[in-house]
Amino acid sequence: MAALFGARVRKLRTAAGLTQAELGDRTHVVSTRITQIERASGAKPTLELARALDAALGADDLLVELWPYVYREAFPDWSRRFMAHSERAVAVREYAAHVVPGLLQTRDYARAVLSVGRTLGSNEQLEERVALRMGRQERLGTPDRPELWVVLDEAVLRRPVGGRPVMREQLARLLTAATEPHIAVQVLPFDQGEHDVMGGSLTVLTMPDGSETAYTEGAHYGQLVEDPDEVRSFALTYDRLRAAALPPLMSLDMIRSVMEDNHRGANVPSRSERRRLAQEQLQQSGRRQLRGGGRRIPGRGRRPGP
Known part of the structure; x- marks a missing residue:
């Protein structure tokens, strides 16, 4: 090509x-x-x-x-077939177990995800894949954009892919995307326990003629499913995941909470630094008591009663 x-x-x-x-x-x-x-x-x-x-x-x-x-050509065969179908889909329903779906990734997050693939051959190929992923996102802003419904496992939010700054930007991107009328984002929390798609991701595509195609993917493989009976089974599985997930507004609250925790976590001092700060605070507290100007500390310095 x-x-x-x-x-x-x-x-x-x-x-x-x-x-x-x-x-x-x-x-x-x-x-x-x-x-x-x-x-x-x-x-x-x-x-x-x-x-x-x-x-x-x-x-x-x-x-x-x-x-x-x-x-x-920079992607494996199974990934190319999926991209060809998704470019024509009028609706995309996706469950992600490990990483944010490609359509909602930031450039830095995408680069971090794509840099660990087994099929990656060079830095040039990495940049090609990043460019294509960003190019695919452009369809979300066109008149023929698909309806996009994403269910994210809680693990997706809590794994700092690319480091904390990159992850914070990615979480902010999710919050922004969810305000679009054609995009819905839900979170499947850990406390929902086991389910049928714990090992990887699942996507159900609705094509212009109303037919559906399913796609399952793990870390190093993918499978496009076109048999109608199998697709119906995967669609039912997806609907169950969506029903078990938090409602959209609660999901956004959870994403925002994780993003704020992520930001605070980036500023947490090291253990030795925390120990040093604690010692300084104790010393400062002792000095303040000595300079207290006769201020009595309750319960101390009193003579016992007769």
């Missing part, structure tokens, strides 16, 4: 009578970058560059529409 994208750019550039340097000037990149794209070498183009090339070459969105297929 990268080779096809490059061939289209070269053909459009030649038809427009532009050199690689001239096209680079119009898209604000060096000419060697255009060479890499046309030869399908080096890093794949970003979505922003694909748009710039499309506009400069008058491609009528051809390059923009081709771009997602270029980036799918």
Whole structure:
């Protein structure tokens, strides 16, 4: 797909009578970058560059529409099939056991999650995957955006993926997203106990024709389920999870509470620092009593009665 994208750019550039340097000037990149794209070498183009090339070459969105297929090559086969279905879905119902779903991830959170995959080959591939994940989120702001209903296991909120600052930003993103009329977020608390999808995530997609597809995923595998009977079973499982989860408003309160605890936790001194501060406070307290100016401490300094 990268080779096809490059061939289209070269053909459009030649038809427009532009050199690689001239096209680079119009898209604000060096000419060697255009060479890499046309030869399908080096890093794949970003979505922003694909748009710039499309506009400069008058491609009528051809390059923009081709771009997602270029980036799918950075993902395993089972993940690509799921992305192809989700791009057409009119409703997405998702349960996440371990991490925030990709459609609601911040860039830094996504980078932290994607950096630990077994299928990752290089830093360039990591940035390609991050760019694609951010690009997929753009559909949530379009007129044909899907209805999105997300149930998060409490573990998702409490695991500081990427560190506390990254996690705090991610929790804030969830709170913001949940204010959108087409997005609902619920939390499944620990005290609900065991359930059928504890080992991974579950997504149920509703397609434009009303049919449904299910997708289950673990840390290093995924399975797209299209058999109607199996999909109905997964849909029922999802509905049970949604019923067991906290209502949306209570869920947002829980997310906000965890975010605030996360912030306070980032400022907790170390054990040795806490011990030093406690000693200083005891010393200061003793000095204040000595300088008390005759102030009597209740229960002390009195002579016993006759």
